[in-house]
Amino acid sequence: xxxxxxxxxxxxxxxxxxxxxxxxxxxxxxxxxxxxxxxxxxxxxxxxxxxxxxxxxxxxxxxxxxxxxxxxxxxxxxxxxxxxxxxxxxxxxxxxxxxxxxxxxxxxxxxxxxxxxxxxxxxxxxxxxxxxxxxxxxxxxxxxxxxxxxxxxxxxxxxxxxxxxxxxxxxxxxxxxxxxxxxxxxxxxxxxxxxxxxxxxxxxxxxxxxxxxxxxxxxxxxxxxxxxxxxxxxxxxxxxxxxxxxxxxxxxxxxxxxxxxxxxxxxxxxxxxxxxxxxxxxxxxxxxxxx
Numbered sequence: 001x002x003x004x005x006x007x008x009x010x011x012x013x014x015x016x017x018x019x020x021x022x023x024x025x026x027x028x029x030x031x032x033x034x035x036x037x038x039x040x041x042x043x044x045x046x047x048x049x050x051x052x053x054x055x056x057x058x059x060x061x062x063x064x065x066x067x068x069x070x071x072x073x074x075x076x077x078x079x080x081x082x083x084x085x086x087x088x089x090x091x092x093x094x095x096x097x098x099x100x101x102x103x104x105x106x107x108x109x110x111x112x113x114x115x116x117x118x119x120x121x122x123x124x125x126x127x128x129x130x131x132x133x134x135x136x137x138x139x140x141x142x143x144x145x146x147x148x149x150x151x152x153x154x155x156x157x158x159x160x161x162x163x164x165x166x167x168x169x170x171x172x173x174x175x176x177x178x179x180x181x182x183x184x185x186x187x188x189x190x191x192x193x194x195x196x197x198x199x200x201x202x203x204x205x206x207x208x209x210x211x212x213x214x215x216x217x218x219x220x221x222x223x224x225x226x227x228x229x230x231x232x233x234x235x236x237x238x239x240x241x242x243x244x245x246x247x248x249x250x251x252x253x254x255x256x257x258x259x260x261x262x263x264x265x266x267x268x269x270x271x272x273x274x275x276x277x278x279x280x281x282x283x284x285x286x287x288x289x290x291x
Contacts, residue, residue, distance in 0.1 A: 005054030012048050012056065014067055016040030022079045022093070031057055035078040035091045044069045045078045045106055047091060061112030068114065070095040070104045078106075088115055207270060209233075209250045211240040220252060222270055233268055234275040251278075 001008045013019055017039025024034045030052035038046035045068040049060040056064025070076045075096035082090045087110030095104035107115040208223045218240050223230040241253035241263075250268040268275035 003053065010050065010054045012065065014038040014040050014046055014065060019046060020077070022077065023081045023091075025081045025083060027083060027087075033081055033083075033089060035081050035093075037077040038067050040067055041069050042074045044076050045091060045093065045104070047078065047089070047108065047112070049112065059111060066108065066112045068106050070106065071097065073097045073104075076104060086110070209243050209245070209268070209270070211243055211252065213239075218254075220250075220266075220268060220275065233270060234266075234272055 004010070012034075019039055020037040021034045022036035024032065026032050032050040032052070034048045034050070036046050038044045047066045047068070049057040049064055051057050058064055060066070068076070073095040076093065078091045078093040080092045082092075084090065089108045089110070090105065091108070092103070092105045094101045096102070105118075107118040109115050210221055210223070212219060212221050216235070218236045218238065220233040220236070220240060220243065221230065222233050236254045238255035243250060243252040245251075250270070252266055252268070253263050254266055255263060264280045265278040266275060267278050
């Protein structure tokens with residue numbers, strides 16, 4: 001086919017010795033991917049992507065080629081290719097260390113960079129220490145939250161909930177740093193490193209609302225992430241249920257004023273005057289608990 005590289009043939013070297021093609025596949029857009037072994041670094045995974053006319057695809061790793069060493073192996077060889085619907089590319093083969101062959105796999109993005117989302121594990125956890133009145137404590141400076149089922153498709157419609165173990169405390173302040181954007185329900189997007197992975201439901205109009213029990217009693221609190229901006233909205237004499245945000249309105253359940261008067265549904269706009277009773281369930285009885 002003279003429409004392919006002018007004479008129907010093409011050779012591509014990685015500049016380190018003998019190179020070997022082991023597998024080939026064609027993308028839906030006509031681009032051609034070849035995987036195998038390079039002669040560089042004691043033999044590595046080699047992947048090349050060509051345009052339909054046989055020229056190297058410069059949108060793939062900037063050069064059309066990618067050379068990947070698998071760990072400290074002295075002999076890596078790719079032998080199979082699989083394409084994902086979202087354009088990612090998985091290459092499988094063998095890796096030899098100490099004379100033993102092991103199964104090896106690498107996954108690339110559609111632009112030819114290694115997909116660091118492969119082999120993710122949840123890292124949030126462990127223990128941290130904090131001195132009361134001391135400096136800010138970083139819970140985890142590089143947390144990774146991974147869901148295998150969502151990752152297999154996408155994170156569309158997912159939500160992330162941050163909750164203090166043991167219940168909220170009026171002295172707790174949370175803020176976003178690093179690649180996590182400000183938790184802003186106005187945009188309704190949870191963005192990490194420029195990628196929208198879900199929606200924000202923990203804030204209302206840019207403010208975090210939570211219930212807390214202090215020495216005086218239960219109360220609805222709000223915080224903008226600063227000590228001065230963490231204030232009591234309304235005091236309740238009896239326990240408050242989970243606080244939720246629905247379309248920007250803060251709703252929560254509290255036991256009745258007399259304790260045995262059933263549950264009450266409350267709504268708040270973040271001010272004492274704007275925190276009002278929506279409905280009292282079975283007032284005057286003990287059978288009005290919300291379920």
